[in-house]
Amino acid sequence: MPDQYRVGIIGCGSIANLHMMGYHGVDRVNVIAISDPVAEALRDFGERHQIEKRYTDAREMLDQEKLDIVSVCTWHKLHAPMTIAACARKPKAVLCEKPMATTLGECDEMMIVARRNGVKLAIAHQRRFNPAWTDARSLIAAGAIGQPKHVMASGGQGLLNDCSHLLDMMRYVLSNPTAQWVIGNVERKTDRYERDIRIEDRSAGIIQFDNGTVGMLLQELGPGRQGGTIYGEDGIIDVDERRVRLLSSKTGRWEERPSQGEDASVGQARELVDWIEGKAEHRGEASNGRAAVEIIMAIYESARLHEVVQMPVRTRCSPLDVMVERGDLPVERPGRYDIRAFLLRGEAMTPEGQ
Ligand SMILES: NC(=O)c1ccc[n+]([C@@H]2O[C@H](COP(=O)([O-])OP(=O)(O)OC[C@H]3O[C@@H](n4cnc5c(N)ncnc54)[C@H](O)[C@@H]3O)[C@@H](O)[C@H]2O)c1
Numbered sequence: 034m035p036d037q038y039r040v041g042i043i044g045c046g047s048i049a050n051l052h053m054m055g056y057h058g059v060d061r062v063n064v065i066a067i068s069d070p071v072a073e074a075l076r077d078f079g080e081r082h083q084i085e086k087r088y089t090d091a092r093e094m095l096d097q098e099k100l101d102i103v104s105v106c107t108w109h110k111l112h113a114p115m116t117i118a119a120c121a122r123k124p125k126a127v128l129c130e131k132p133m134a135t136t137l138g139e140c141d142e143m144m145i146v147a148r149r150n151g152v153k154l155a156i157a158h159q160r161r162f163n164p165a166w167t168d169a170r171s172l173i174a175a176g177a178i179g180q181p182k183h184v185m186a187s188g189g190q191g192l193l194n195d196c197s198h199l200l201d202m203m204r205y206v207l208s209n210p211t212a213q214w215v216i217g218n219v220e221r222k223t224d225r226y227e228r229d230i231r232i233e234d235r236s237a238g239i240i241q242f243d244n245g246t247v248g249m250l251l252q253e254l255g256p257g258r259q260g261g262t263i264y265g266e267d268g269i270i271d272v273d274e275r276r277v278r279l280l281s282s283k284t285g286r287w288e289e290r291p292s293q294g295e296d297a298s299v300g301q302a303r304e305l306v307d308w309i310e311g312k313a314e315h316r317g318e319a320s321n322g323r324a325a326v327e328i329i330m331a332i333y334e335s336a337r338l339h340e341v342v343q344m345p346v347r348t349r350c351s352p353l354d355v356m357v358e359r360g361d362l363p364v365e366r367p368g369r370y371d372i373r374a375f376l377l378r379g380e381a382m383t384p385e386g387q
Pocket residue numbers: 043044045046047048049068069070071074091106107108109111130131132157158159194228376377378381382387
């Protein structure tokens with residue numbers, strides 16, 4: 034066990050600050066190097082967090098620094114290539130941002146490379162460490178609402194962004210059931226992108242989990258919130274990132290339970306070290322990140338094939354891309370736009386620049 038864990042961060046944008054905060058909250062963990070091709074982003078982040086070793090090329094950082102932990106904080110498209118590049122240098126662990134990747138093929142490659150290089154790979158669905166979500170999970174496991182029958186959530190910004198968190202929330206609060214089948218549909222009348230990934234305007238999915246619970250996900254169709262509602266045989270739990278509300282035959286009324294506990298980013302970083310040291314499995318272990326992506330791909334595949342998709346999904350690319358490229362979803366209001374264009378800082382962030 035090293036005295037200090039040496040951490041490197043790839044991508045110095047907004048979420049990297051949360052990774053920084055997480056590592057800062059754990060003893061014996063030091064962020065010693067960062068990389069970003071945008072000079073301004075590298076300088077600002079380096080100065081803000083007082084990190085001397087700054088690289089414009091992530092692979093050079095991985096080659097030069099003997100890193101124990103690598104955080105991948107780039108846009109979704111680079112999650113797979115950067116995770117694979119990091120794993121090839123055999124750190125102890127990689128913490129990659131969500132969504133795990135943009136296709137199931139990429140998810141599988143990431144998991145294979147991690148396994149073959151002996152690297153522990155976790156995906157940063159950090160809300161698994163949110164005290165309210167964990168409270169909801171414990172209540173459900175203890176039978177507070179009886180057998181969970183339905184779980185509902187609604188978000189926006191495309192399925193891969195917000196909704197990957199929400200699908201992960203559904204599985205987390207239900208103690209990680211497996212999806213058995215999915216039916217869904219998408220609407221795409223504008224040429225909509227999110228962080229340079231093609232997304233739909235609106236979508237919905239229904240998911241049958243193997244514990245008997247049925248999930249319902251709405252994307253740009255309901256009140257977007259980072260939470261959900263779980264209906265059981267004997268009660269209801271409503272959860273968001275700040276609190277849990279419980280109504281059951283025992284409470285007889287809505288009971289509000291304030292969320293108290295460690296910051297989710299710190300919990301996520303702490304459990305990574307515990308995982309490395311063999312003390313605990315990480316609750317963001319990669320198969321959970323993959324499960325959220327698989328449900329998303331199943332919603333797209335259901336829209337493409339007009340059928341109930343039985344899991345596992347066998348299509349390895351994005352069925353949304355297939356539909357768009359084959360002309361199955363013609364845009365009625367032409368003109369590409371990216372709902373996260375405000376994040377752009379320089380041409381190095383365009384796909385060609387990466
Ligand atoms: N877990 C969460 O709750 C949460 C919240 C926000 C964002 N995210 C995820 O974090 C990721 C990044 O989002 P963001 O909002 O921080 O974006 P951002 O644009 O603020 O930051 C991304 C950074 O990556 C840099 N970059 C681009 N190419 C690079 C390369 N080849 N090597 C190194 N760095 C490179 C960019 O210059 C930029 O500074 C996304 O995948 C997003 O889904 C997760």
